[in-house]
Amino acid sequence: MKTIPILNIAQFEKEESLSDFYSNDLKNHLLKNKEIFHRPHKHDFYLCVFFLKGCGLHEVDFNSYTVSPGSVFFLMPGQTHYWKFDKQPEGYIFFHSQDFYEFHFSNKKLQQFPFYYSYNNPPYIHLTVDKIYGLKAYFNEVNLEFHQNLPFNKQKIASLVDLIYIDLSRLYVDKKTRYTSSTPIYLQTLSALEATIEEFYKTEKSAKFYAKKLNITAKHLNRITKTTLNKTTTGLITERILLEAKRLIVHSDNSLSLIGQSLGYDDYAYFSKVFKLKTHKTPLEFRKEYRL
Known part of the structure; x- marks a missing residue:
């Protein structure tokens, strides 16, 4: 690939x-x-x-x-x-x-x-x-x-x-960027979460999985991501998946179904549905529009 x-x-x-x-x-x-x-x-x-x-x-x-x-x-x-x-x-x-x-x-x-x-x-x-x-x-x-x-x-x-x-x-x-009011513990946990998502996002999509990896409850992990980023844990996982999907859709010539499979979606129709829900475009529409 x-x-x-x-x-x-x-x-x-x-x-x-x-x-x-x-x-x-x-x-x-x-x-x-x-x-x-x-x-x-x-x-x-x-x-x-x-x-x-x-x-x-x-x-x-x-x-x-x-x-x-x-x-x-x-x-x-x-x-x-x-x-x-x-x-x-x-x-x-x-x-x-x-x-x-x-x-x-x-x-x-x-x-x-x-x-x-x-x-x-x-x-x-x-x-x-x-x-x-x-x-x-x-x-x-x-x-x-x-x-x-x-x-x-x-x-x-x-x-x-x-x-x-x-x-x-x-x-x-x-410049009042994000995290200026976050505690060091929250920032350390967020950093650990992003590293863990980076390692497992292609196979693991559940917020509970990442909370267990970090030895905290899913509820507390969600509190941390909401406080630091105003995003849910699930939202962060989905964002990482979609970012990689966009990279591969635009910057490679691999088939869209193969890209979906590489991100853990064996059913291309479901992958396309998730992608369109978040970007308002199908993978094919996104590839064509961006390359133009």
Whole structure:
């Protein structure tokens, strides 16, 4: 069964000593990867892009976002995205594995940062002019350090990335994004739920299954998802199934019945019914409309 291309750090130019981290000037990065960025693809790493010039469109999992100077985007492993630019962009890009960050900060997790809390949180922030220049200095220093072979450069890069994430988190929370009033326990449980859904969504559709996996009641799990996301547990499971269905319907040439089977629906008619109930289109209508 054909799938969406998944890129990894090893495919990009890198220092051998930094196989779990990559940084580049955005203009150079896009030039070297001109055959990739405009086509839908996934990554198996965390990615951060900072735009200083240019404009265009960034589509992430069927949601479109405007690119302009001051835009910062965050992507987590597994998200499907592509870029379409109207004007030549400039800025910085870096990406890294989860281990790269958490090795240097053993008492911290990437999920502590609000843009990495959940796939339901917006993957971007737009900086005002007065905030751009401070962040630009950090990104530039990361890029310079990456392309030099200096002692302790990995440690310095990790520290700079941490500072970038801290400053961006403060600005992100100021925008009143989700979870600002949620407790740490609720956020940890939500993160665990999303990871568990990611593992089992193709075969398990019941909220009770996930509650049992997390050792809590289905009622309490539903309270957590309603408090943090204003969604039910069942709603989150269905959203994940539909997202993968959309990815495969649009970005692969597999038959629609085979796509349904891969998501746990042996009866295509039922799969089509569920899909239409949520999207108001049949799988075939969705494929035709999106490709047009």
